[in-house]
Amino acid sequence: MDKLPDIVGSIPYLLEGAGYTVAITAVALAIGFCVGLPLALTRVYGDKLASSLAAAYSTALRGLPALVVLFILFYGLSSVISLPAFIAGCLALGVCSSAYQMELLRGAIQSVGPGQMMAARALGMPRLQAIAFIVLPQALRLAIPAWSNEAAVVLKDSSLVYAVGLAELLRRSQQVAARTYQPFLVYVLCAVIYFGLTFATNRSLDTVERAMRLPTPLEEMH
Amino acid sequence: MSEAIVRVQDLHKAYGSTEVLSGVSLEVNEGEVLVIIGPSGTGKSTLLRCINLLTRPDQGRVWLDGEEVTAPHADVNHIRERVGMVFQDFNLFNHLTALGNVMVGLTKVKRMPKQEAHELALFELERVGLQDKADLYPAQLSGGQKQRVAIARALGMDPRVMLFDEPTSALDPELIGEVLEVMKKLAREGMTMIVVTHEMGFAREVSNRMIFMEHGVIVEQGPPEQLFYCAEHPRTCEFLGKITELYGPRQREEE
Numbered sequence: 001m002d003k004l005p006d007i008v009g010s011i012p013y014l015l016e017g018a019g020y021t022v023a024i025t026a027v028a029l030a031i032g033f034c035v036g037l038p039l040a041l042t043r044v045y046g047d048k049l050a051s052s053l054a055a056a057y058s059t060a061l062r063g064l065p066a067l068v069v070l071f072i073l074f075y076g077l078s079s080v081i082s083l084p085a086f087i088a089g090c091l092a093l094g095v096c097s098s099a100y101q102m103e104l105l106r107g108a109i110q111s112v113g114p115g116q117m118m119a120a121r122a123l124g125m126p127r128l129q130a131i132a133f134i135v136l137p138q139a140l141r142l143a144i145p146a147w148s149n150e151a152a153v154v155l156k157d158s159s160l161v162y163a164v165g166l167a168e169l170l171r172r173s174q175q176v177a178a179r180t181y182q183p184f185l186v187y188v189l190c191a192v193i194y195f196g197l198t199f200a201t202n203r204s205l206d207t208v209e210r211a212m213r214l215p216t217p218l219e220e221m222h
Numbered sequence: 223m224s225e226a227i228v229r230v231q232d233l234h235k236a237y238g239s240t241e242v243l244s245g246v247s248l249e250v251n252e253g254e255v256l257v258i259i260g261p262s263g264t265g266k267s268t269l270l271r272c273i274n275l276l277t278r279p280d281q282g283r284v285w286l287d288g289e290e291v292t293a294p295h296a297d298v299n300h301i302r303e304r305v306g307m308v309f310q311d312f313n314l315f316n317h318l319t320a321l322g323n324v325m326v327g328l329t330k331v332k333r334m335p336k337q338e339a340h341e342l343a344l345f346e347l348e349r350v351g352l353q354d355k356a357d358l359y360p361a362q363l364s365g366g367q368k369q370r371v372a373i374a375r376a377l378g379m380d381p382r383v384m385l386f387d388e389p390t391s392a393l394d395p396e397l398i399g400e401v402l403e404v405m406k407k408l409a410r411e412g413m414t415m416i417v418v419t420h421e422m423g424f425a426r427e428v429s430n431r432m433i434f435m436e437h438g439v440i441v442e443q444g445p446p447e448q449l450f451y452c453a454e455h456p457r458t459c460e461f462l463g464k465i466t467e468l469y470g471p472r473q474r475e476e477e
Contacts, residue, residue, distance in 0.1 A: 115309065115311060115313035116313060116315060116316070118276060118309070118313060119307075119309065119313035119314075119315070119372075120315070121276060121302065122274060122276060122302055122305070122307040122376075123302065123303070123326075123327040123331055123375070123376075123379060124299045124300065124301075124302040124303035124327065124331045124379065125299065125327070125330060125331055126299050129330055129331075133326060133330055134315055134317075134326075137317045138315075138316055138317045141317070214316060214317060214359055214361060215358075215359045215361055215362055216361055216362075217361050217362060
């Protein structure tokens with residue numbers, strides 16, 4: 001166990017890698033949301049053509065492994081544009097996540113119920129206003145649990161970016177394991193860090209969900 | 223002709239091969255309370271929805287205050303501001319308090335300053351007797367209270383006419399009264415109203431004119447006394463007979 005101090009000494013190095021992991025996850029989730037939400041709205045409210053194009057986008061991307069998308073972006077496009085590993089990773093995970101986020105947001109939007117939109121339109125709200133002020137505030141609340149799940153998936157998938165050489169958590173763990181000849185300890189440590197990140201993510205989103213939850217009927221409170 | 227607030231001319235609407243409206247024409251004058259009755263599936267709700275274009279008619283024209291709603295380039299949103307609508311299942315915005323429900327149209331559609339909207343919304347809630355429920359969410363209100371908030375929400379927009387689409391049909395019997403009271407008060411205040419309902423007590427007491435619709439057309443219309451006591455069309459008699467039989471006891475109590 002003379003390697004233990006060496007492993008302990010590597011913790012800051014690993015945590016720095018975890019910083020990349022968090023950064024990739026955050027950017028990918030943001031990309032996924034910014035692309036997924038308009039697509040979900042198009043799917044629900046768009047005309048036939050737009051709606052089926054959105055559906056096709058979702059079907060296509062959900063049918064591809066994220067790693068393949070990443071390789072296409074990083075290696076496949078390298079003759080056209082050479083993307084840094086970090087950017088390629090964020091884009092690949094973001095694009096893949098957008099398809100899943102689109103589906104979970106679509107479900108949430110559809111569960112709001114047509115009466116809400118109708119009542120908003122009856123007040124004289126244009127459609128976009130009704131979506132922004134009436135439908136989305138309700139749909140996004142409903143989407144939090146599924147979105148929390150998606151956040152955990154993307155966080156774990158960020159380890160794929162290791163394959164294009166970015167020194168994120170898994171890559172650094174591999175380096176430390178090779179240097180210390182203690183793969184078990186190092187990978188367990190790596191696993192603990194991943195778990196801690198996922199756990200914290202899910203927990204904080206649970207808290208957000210509880211804080212945003214709408215009051216239930218009075219009789220249930222007694 | 224000029225004092226007609228709502229004018230509907232030869233309205234047709236079909237869903238697929240089912241024709242729901244087959245040529246309906248009517249006029250509603252300022253301060254008039256028009257009650258529409260008829261079996262379900264005869265186009266009463268569709269007729270209301272065609273008036274503010276929540277449903278677009280296949281054929282026919284609609285005027286509001288002399289302005290043609292069905293004109294190709296009519297500003298539909300602006301027209302809807304002036305038509306209050308109350309739905310059978312309330313459709314309150316679930317993420318907003320009672321006050322927020324009344325305010326949202328004022329601040330977002332009418333672009334009223336927050337403070338002013340707040341005061342007006344409180345006033346409208348007071349009008350329906352719910353000022354003390356302003357901070358409760360729809361889930362915390364009873365059905366009758368929800369419907370009264372929905373009425374306040376529509377009133378806040380200062381509509382020229384109020385459309386009621388079976389406003390009490392989703393309510394427990396003991397909650398119907400409070401909603402009808404609010405509607406009666408509105409009628410007394412001179413609000414122009416078109417009401418689809420099976421509440422014959424309300425129809426008899428408040429309406430100036432009743433319309434009996436069946437199979438997408440107006441079968442008969444006239445003052446309530448005429449429809450109740452000497453309807454010309456046998457179907458009108460039959461329908462009113464059945465409805466009165468069904469709702470009879472409560473109406474006797476009311477009188």
